[in-house]
Amino acid sequence: MDAKAAAKDIKQGKISPLYVLYGSEKFRMNEFAAMLEDQLIAKEDRDFAVIPFDLSETPVQAVVEEAETVPFMVPRKLLLVRDASLFTAGKENAKLEHRVDVLNDYLQHPVDYSVIVFMVNSDKLDERKKIVKAVKSTGTVLAFNPLGAEELLRWVEKGIKDRGCMAAPGTAEALIANAGTGLQGLTGEMDKLCLFAGQGGTVDTAAVESLVHRGTEQNVFTLVEDIANLRLDKALNTLYELLKQREEPIKIAALIARQFRMILQVKDLSALSYSQGQIASQLGLHPYAVKIAGEQARKFGTDRLRQILSALADLDYQMKTGAVDKVLGLEMFMLKLGA
Template sequence: MEARQVFRELREGKIRPFYVAFGTESYLMNDFAERLTEQVAEPEHRDMAVVRFDTGETPLDGILDEAETLPFLVERKLILVRDTVLFASGKESSKIEHRPERLTAYMAQPMDSTVLVFMVPNEKLDERKKLVKTVKQYDAAVNFAPLAADELVSWLARRAEKQGRRIDPAAVEELLRRAGTDMHVLASETDKLCLHAGAEGTVTVEAVHALVPVAAEQNVFRLTEELAALRTEKVMTLYYDLLKQREEPIKLMALLVRQFRNMLYVKELGGQGYSPQQMAGQLGLHPYAVKVTADQARKFTVDRLARLLSELAELDFAMKTGQVEKTLGLELFLLRTASAGAG
């Protein structure tokens, strides 16, 4: 089951007796837990209605004993269990004894007064485990994967709308370029921009420029764009700004290497017919980052990217062995690359 389906069910008032939430998008997983909490208990009763466990610290027997105990002074209770043992592919802890067969029995006859949620911070569940197969039979496994590029844009627009504001499409694009794809950061920055826009106001590109700082990693995205466009002056302005922010040249070079390497991978995978979503899974990138990387990669040839990676490898060695001063070495590389262009 995808995250959008479970959120739709919650909006319709449908709550299942148990879930196994997994995936790498922690913001969506936490949002799911918060919405469940809101539906299960009133704020003044949540101390009694919400119980938390960790399978690395508590045996499954103890968790299920709590699940099978009637709630006190509330109609239902929510049990949130952080799990890296039962459903994930990691090695089970030798200190804690778990009896998964008891959980299998519980899922066949769950308590009506309990909502049991296992939260697994892994990209995938371990399909070899019987418990995972059982959960999937009940359609209770929920995948909280990173949003696709268009979904992320829509999510930002909806977040502004819920606060009585609208956000220009160009402002959304600039916000993503500056803040990246971390939904925790994006939520905070969007709320700040909405507050600045005022009631029924509009979040503009100008407001994003004024209020949202550019993360170092996002500046590297911009650096590669300017390099491809032969805009030497903008390349050097970005580089000097990063130095003023006390960013280390070796760190910046490592980020450049990663971006050029990702461009090369995207070109190769695209040539093999991979979709952006499949590329994201292969490269461990957010789908929006794949979209930006693919746009940039079109401006470079495969040979050019290979040569740039080779030059950066030589520069890295020269910097670390003291043959080249770090700041000057990277500055000369950027000047040469911006002059030579992408082809």
């Protein structure tokens, strides 16, 4: 079951006694937990009904004991349990003894007045553990991985629409290019843009460019994109903007090298018929970054990419040994690249 299907079941009153949420997308995980809280617990009951735990400080048997305790003044309790490393391959806190057998016994006969939500700080669960098999058979296990490239675009467009605004063509792409792929950051920027556009207004790329600040990595991404499209004047403007922000030239060169290395890796793996998702998993990248790197890769040959990386390695050596002025070295590199 995925998060969307689980959310649909919850809204229809089909509640699991236990949920295990895991994955790298912490924002969506927290969003799901908040939705569950909204659906199960009335606002006036939350002081008594929503009980947080941290397994780095509290043994799991204490969570089970609380779940089995009849609620006071409320019809149902929601137990939010963080740092649930007992479901992963990582080492557990040696200072605490987690009696997993107590949780396993509880799963055989869970009470109907408590819902336990374990939030696991890991990309995957340890399938070898008995407790993981037990929660899969009794409860609901949900993975929260990064959205695919197209899913992320739709998520941004829906987010703008849900705020009472319309997104002009290209707005979602521009927003991601400026703000990055982090959902928390994108949420804040959408709030700001829709406040600027007003209820029923339209958010366009001009608003994104004027209101959304680009971080160093996003600026380097734009710089490489401009180089790939032979817009050398815009690429140099981005470089000078980074230097105005007192970014270290060696750091800028390293980020440019990382982007070109990513483009080469994506190109090589695409040639081996790897899918976008497989490449993202293999390289530890967001699927949207893989999508853009794939588009950039089509504008460079493999040999040309290797030459660029070799030139960047030489530039790094010269900058660090003082053989060339750092800013001048970057300018010369970009002019040669543009030529």
